[in-house]
Amino acid sequence: MKHSHALNPSARAAAHKAMALAALCANSSLSTRLARYNNHMAKARALEAVGGAQ
Template sequence: MKHPHALNPSKSRAAAHRAMALAALHADSSLSVRLSRFNRHMAIARSLESQEVAL
């Protein structure tokens, strides 16, 4: 049995980066660090999703 995310690895990577972005908001760090991590992971997720749409 194949897993759906195995067929589209960029979709699962985008979901993983979204999860990391949300986790960054709840981390025990300063606000600037949390926001920086959130923005970085969301940018990667958006990039992966736009690559997925282009295919």
């Protein structure tokens, strides 16, 4: 998704939070769902830190 980088960091962080919540509801094992959730939330936190610094 090349166009997703056009979004500002806070919008991208919100998108990662949405993907994190969706990962919890996925039809996968618990460990897989938690790994995906944690991965997306880590990206969201990093993007929020970048967005807050601007």
